[in-house]
Amino acid sequence: MEQYPLLFAFSDKVAGKGYLAVVTVHGTALAAKEDEGWWVYGVKPGGLAESGVTLPEAYIEFRKSLLRVLFDLAAEAPDFYAFRKAATEFFSEVNEPTRGEWEAARALVRQGKLDLEGIRHETAESPRRIDIKELQTLALTPEDNRLEDEELGVAA
Amino acid sequence: MLDACAPGWTKTETEHHYCVKWKGRTYPSLSKGKHGKKAGAGEVQVGQVRQLVRQFGIINCAKKHLGVLQ
Numbered sequence: 724m725e726q727y728p729l730l731f732a733f734s735d736k737v738a739g740k741g742y743l744a745v746v747t748v749h750g751t752a753l754a755a756k757e758d759e760g761w762w763v764y765g766v767k768p769g770g771l772a773e774s775g776v777t778l779p780e781a782y783i784e785f786r787k788s789l790l791r792v793l794f795d796l797a798a799e800a801p802d803f804y805a806f807r808k809a810a811t812e813f814f815s816e817v818n819e820p821t822r823g824e825w826e827a828a829r830a831l832v833r834q835g836k837l838d839l840e841g842i843r844h845e846t847a848e849s850p851r852r853i854d855i856k857e858l859q860t861l862a863l864t865p866e867d868n869r870l871e872d873e874e875l876g877v878a879a
Numbered sequence: 880m881l882d883a884c885a886p887g888w889t890k891t892e893t894e895h896h897y898c899v900k901w902k903g904r905t906y907p908s909l910s911k912g913k914h915g916k917k918a919g920a921g922e923v924q925v926g927q928v929r930q931l932v933r934q935f936g937i938i939n940c941a942k943k944h945l946g947v948l949q
Contacts, residue, residue, distance in 0.1 A: 757926070759924075759925075759926075762926040764926070764929075764930050765930070769930075769933075769934055770905055770906045770907050770908055770930075770934055771906075771907070771908035771930070772908075772926050772927050772929070772930035773926075774924060774926055788896075788908050789908075791894075791895035791896065791908070792895070792896065792907045792908050794894065794895060795893035795894055795895055795896060795898070795907065796907075798893065798894060799893070812905075813905065813907060816904065816905060816934070818930065818933055818934050819933075819936070820933040820938065821930065821933055
């Protein structure tokens with residue numbers, strides 16, 4: 724089975740009860756080519772996995788699923804601080820067996836024995852984290868509109 | 880399988896997923912399959928079950944109950 728160590732990062736907005744939050748995730752995932760197609764398994768956060776016919780499709784489903792978890796947490800949280808706590812806890816749960824496979828795949832990348840065509844190498848030393856900020860909506864202006872950076876790389 | 884390998888597990892339904900919890904561990908993204916809103920979704924896929932049992936640390940027990948995890 725082909726397995727690839729991924730690093731990903733994205734930002735998105737999450738609306739809660741009386742607040743709007745910007746959530747930036749710098750996470751880790753393992754991509755695996757299996758009989759039924761591609762799977763992307765979360766390492767940190769570890770509580771999700773999604774599939775697709777191609778790796779880009781699987782990653783897009785993974786990304787959507789992660790965002791939907793954040794939406795679910797926002798729906799349950801009574802306020803921003805409870806949402807931030809719940810989202811941080813969700814992100815912090817590492818899937819240890821999947822992390823072991825991720826480490827093994829990263830070792831192969833570092834030895835030059837494994838690569839994913841078309842996806843750049845990223846250093847795995849960049850910290851994995853989730854940042855959650857509350858937007859002060861009354862202070863927003865159209866100048867705050869921007870395309871959010873999104874990153875996907877092979878850990879090297 | 881969860882009754883045998885994760886006794887006391889709980890499942891709650893959110894808008895988008897089933898959230899499964901056991902002994903302080905959480906798998907918040909279990910697909911609702913045909914019951915959910917995702918168009919064309921089948922039942923829970925083996926990859927999600929595989930990830931869930933890994934998240935809960937019950938791989939060896941789960942393999943005894945679900946041959947598809949072998």
